[in-house]
Amino acid sequence: MNWRSIWAIARKDLNEVQQNKMAWGPAIALPLIFAILMPILFSTVPQFVPVENVQRELGDIEAMLKNLPPNMQAIFNGLELEQMFVLYMTAFLFAPLFLIMPLMFSSVVGADSFVGERERKTMEALLYSPATDMELFLGKVLAAVIPAIILSWLTYFVYIVVVNIASYGLFQRIWFPLPTWWPLMFWLTPAFAVLGISVTVMISARVKTFMEAYQLTGSLVVIVLGLVLGQISGVLFLGVGTVMLIGTVIWIVNAVLIHLSIRNFKRSSLIAKL
Secondary structure, three states: OOHHHHHHHHHHHHHHHOOOHHHHHHHHHHHHHHHHHHHHHHHHHHHHOOHHHHHHHOHHHHHHHHOOOHHHHHHHOOOOHHHHHHHHHHHHHOHHHHHHHHHHHHHHHHHHHHHHHHHOOOOHHHHOOOOOHHHHHHHHHHHHHHHHHHHHHHHHHHHHHHHHHHOHHHHOOOOOOOOOHHHHHHHHHHHHHHHHHHHHHHHHOOOOOHHHHHHHHHHHHHHHHHHHHHHHHOOOOOOHHHHHHHHHHHHHHHHHHHHHHHHHOOHHHHHHOO
């Protein structure tokens, strides 16, 4: 296997994706919203809103906290009402939403790479290159997965900094991230990035345009929304063990999807669709 050829294909795809504003728009907008605007909002509002108003608005949240496992409830022990609000919103409720980013980033780049390139009629030269089918496949997958993971990790880093700065006046210390966030960042996030490109590869064989692939892979967001609703309803809580378990399941699914994708990824079929 020629890794120089694989990286050349990956660099080529990344350079082409940079020209697609539709592909990179979400990569700019989502981090701004998730990593900067939302934590500032959740962390600063309780510092300026009267305690009585916060108490009135937090009735449901206090009920949710009672549904937490004992080890998670202990995190809130001794905290003031405003601190409970900030910690619950920024460290618990908001956590699953970060998984949208690796899903979206890898799906968008993958859709542009596998479908958009065919749509733009720029794939023909690549298909006739000396690279093997496996090298071509890996190059395109890496072009989607690597930037998705890196952008997600950068967003996490910014979020950690913003949360601690915005809430420092309330906590008087650096308290974030909680232990749950480490497996979320380094185990579950890469799993969702690979899931995004795995599903995109499967879909790309059945659609003709970038927008079709983009819209179909967008349905994966339902998984993330399910995790959010699970935390709100008290059915599921993203503790360290739960995150590791979900990540393991996603990685197993990824292994199956990638195996099927490699088996079905044929240069001849791609040439026939040009």
